[in-house]
Amino acid sequence: LCCECGQAHPLLDNHLYNFQDEVDDELICHICLQPLLQPMDTPCGHTYCFKCLENFMQEYSFCPMDRKKLSFQQCHKSSLLVRNLLDKLVVLCPFKAECQQTMQRCELEAHLQNRCPGFKKYKSELQRKRSPISKGKEEPPAKGDTNTPKDPELPSGGSSLVAESSGAAVVSLGTAEPGLVNPAFEETEEGENLPQRTSLVAETTTIEIHREDPEEELGMRIVGGKDTPLGNIVVQEVLRDSVIAADGRIAPGDHILEVNGVNISSVTHCQAVSFLRHPGPVLHLMVLQEKGFSNRTAQQDPTSTSREVIHVTLVKRDRSEPLGIKLIRKTDEAGIFILDLLEGGLAAKNGKLSRNDRVLSINGQDLRQGTPEAAAQIIQTTESRVNFVILRQSGLQLGEPGEDGSTSNSSSSSSNGGSPVHHRRRPDQSHYRRKSTYQKKTVAIKKEPKESLGITIGGGRDNKNKLPIYVTSVQPIGCLFRDGRIKRGDVLLSINGIDLTHLNYYEAVSALKSNAASHSVTLKALEILSLNCPEPALDIREQGFSWSPLWITWLGLPSYLHFCQDIVLSKGNLESWGFSIVGGFEESKGNQPFFIKTIVPGTPAFRDRKLKCGDEIVAVNGVPAIGMSNSELIPMLKEQRNKVTLTVVSWPGSLV
Numbered sequence: 001l002c003c004e005c006g007q008a009h010p011l012l013d014n015h016l017y018n019f020q021d022e023v024d025d026e027l028i029c030h031i032c033l034q035p036l037l038q039p040m041d042t043p044c045g046h047t048y049c050f051k052c053l054e055n056f057m058q059e060y061s062f063c064p065m066d067r068k069k070l071s072f073q074q075c076h077k078s079s080l081l082v083r084n085l086l087d088k089l090v091v092l093c094p095f096k097a098e099c100q101q102t103m104q105r106c107e108l109e110a111h112l113q114n115r116c117p118g119f120k121k122y123k124s125e126l127q128r129k130r131s132p133i134s135k136g137k138e139e140p141p142a143k144g145d146t147n148t149p150k151d152p153e154l155p156s157g158g159s160s161l162v163a164e165s166s167g168a169a170v171v172s173l174g175t176a177e178p179g180l181v182n183p184a185f186e187e188t189e190e191g192e193n194l195p196q197r198t199s200l201v202a203e204t205t206t207i208e209i210h211r212e213d214p215e216e217e218l219g220m221r222i223v224g225g226k227d228t229p230l231g232n233i234v235v236q237e238v239l240r241d242s243v244i245a246a247d248g249r250i251a252p253g254d255h256i257l258e259v260n261g262v263n264i265s266s267v268t269h270c271q272a273v274s275f276l277r278h279p280g281p282v283l284h285l286m287v288l289q290e291k292g293f294s295n296r297t298a299q300q301d302p303t304s305t306s307r308e309v310i311h312v313t314l315v316k317r318d319r320s321e322p323l324g325i326k327l328i329r330k331t332d333e334a335g336i337f338i339l340d341l342l343e344g345g346l347a348a349k350n351g352k353l354s355r356n357d358r359v360l361s362i363n364g365q366d367l368r369q370g371t372p373e374a375a376a377q378i379i380q381t382t383e384s385r386v387n388f389v390i391l392r393q394s395g396l397q398l399g400e401p402g403e404d405g406s407t408s409n410s411s412s413s414s415s416n417g418g419s420p421v422h423h424r425r426r427p428d429q430s431h432y433r434r435k436s437t438y439q440k441k442t443v444a445i446k447k448e449p450k451e452s453l454g455i456t457i458g459g460g461r462d463n464k465n466k467l468p469i470y471v472t473s474v475q476p477i478g479c480l481f482r483d484g485r486i487k488r489g490d491v492l493l494s495i496n497g498i499d500l501t502h503l504n505y506y507e508a509v510s511a512l513k514s515n516a517a518s519h520s521v522t523l524k525a526l527e528i529l530s531l532n533c534p535e536p537a538l539d540i541r542e543q544g545f546s547w548s549p550l551w552i553t554w555l556g557l558p559s560y561l562h563f564c565q566d567i568v569l570s571k572g573n574l575e576s577w578g579f580s581i582v583g584g585f586e587e588s589k590g591n592q593p594f595f596i597k598t599i600v601p602g603t604p605a606f607r608d609r610k611l612k613c614g615d616e617i618v619a620v621n622g623v624p625a626i627g628m629s630n631s632e633l634i635p636m637l638k639e640q641r642n643k644v645t646l647t648v649v650s651w652p653g654s655l656v
Helices: 050-059 080-087 105-114 117-136 243-247 269-276 346-350 372-381 479-483 505-515 604-608 630-639
Strands: 039-041 047-049 090-092 102-104 169-172 198-210 220-224 233-238 255-259 282-295 306-315 325-329 336-341 358-362 385-394 421-424 438-446 455-460 467-474 491-495 520-528 563-570 579-582 594-599 616-620 643-649
Touching (some): 039 080, 090 105, 102 105, 220 269, 255 269, 325 372, 358 372, 438 479, 455 505, 491 505, 563 604, 616 630
Antiparallel strands (some): 039 047, 169 198, 198 282, 220 233, 233 255, 325 336, 358 385, 421 563, 438 520, 467 491, 579 594, 594 616
């Protein structure tokens, strides 16, 4: 139990209180639907709990009430008057059996610590239970022991993708494991002397992650597992301002092979989440990172490339004329690199600079350890001649460097594809015969009109993943907690006959709140079925509003709740699309979805930035992929010479 409010809730969630009287609606947070805690005001005049708003802004960039553009940095503490009004709300002591006192909310913590007989009794019982356990834990663990849980079914050998040397080994993924067909390796007919096939170069690297708080989440989303067609565990996304983002070495698309020496290349999705969420100050990860394509020539070491220093001068007509160059930083090498040359720009017309060139200096100023911002400043303040000294690798089909995940060079990413067109897939079009992980249920309850439902929700069709509305927590102060049938993770379909499946987040909050004022409430929902995860409390570290179901549970959602989007990719005649797929029909497994497994640096799929590892391909140029095998879908992709439209469903990866 929390020592401040005396109730059970996740450590980083808001405190819970039993209020003596109904609280005025003006003092209610419209995210959690509870009286405000640490109130924060937005520039547009709305007020929310500090933690509710902070969690909300991790997913969205607008105010929940009026949907005006908003960032958390623009918000500020509410006035002292508002905070005093909230602190003076009268609450009941949570230990009703031993204590019937009431007090102001700001006085509850002191009451529990100094005067409450119920809390004193609870602490005594807790201390008694802990005593025999703590004695047994005083001995230090034997040398070589690890706190990381190990799966008895794990193979003793390393991953088939990992080279035997312990360093940063270079491996070729030209031919991958069974079931992986890579349309990135596309043969060309445009020239006899051009290389007809390229090899995908990747490195295995051991990365040591340090956490000041051993319980702090790493801040990345993962997909895959041996119980899915993806097989390996793949990083889908790295969250801003997270431990992983601050480290800067792990990027979307990396395959995680080992965690603290334990091979996770052939474990289930749930087991992988369990390993990655295991607390500790230091985490050792072995990852496979793809570096792009190299020409496959006889007896050539893919890492042995020649380098040359080149001097290039661009002449501006005036100080304000842009050069048309996009500069970025790489995660694994100091300095700045040319990401792209804008078509029609001064640099593109000059023709002497190339993508992936490393900028050593501009106008004599050393930039070997520089930043894109410093380079831009030099260019902008130059009146006429801009002198570049650049380092270029020759002998390779150049890939595109990945952006530093810890910086916000949003202007560096360019999209060569068309804008995605979102549409709802018709209910009668099933993607494939998927194994359902949900079952329908109807919950009808009688309640007092003033009694709240006591739930928080996530999702909504305005969410970046276009998710249905789902329950993020059931708080022990509402009628649904008392009823017990609605649980965290349930997908809400309707309330009192009002369809929730097409609503955005705020519309759903309004619908739930307005119907909660009735004497009776009927909720229709989909309940998540057991995934046979090794630990019942697998997701206990995801707190409050930011909690979301595991990635693997979304895969079993009925197709009428899927939200499809069209992603248009464009490429040149000599380019490959740059992604690999797994899945499809197999005699032994039947119909399986097609998933994006690999997105190769320096390719159209990588540059477009919309396609993600773990995305499910529903159709290609409007032709449904259901029932197709790999050998049928791959030729269809190769036939598309310069443009292809992929219809995909994108589910958020599991947060670790």
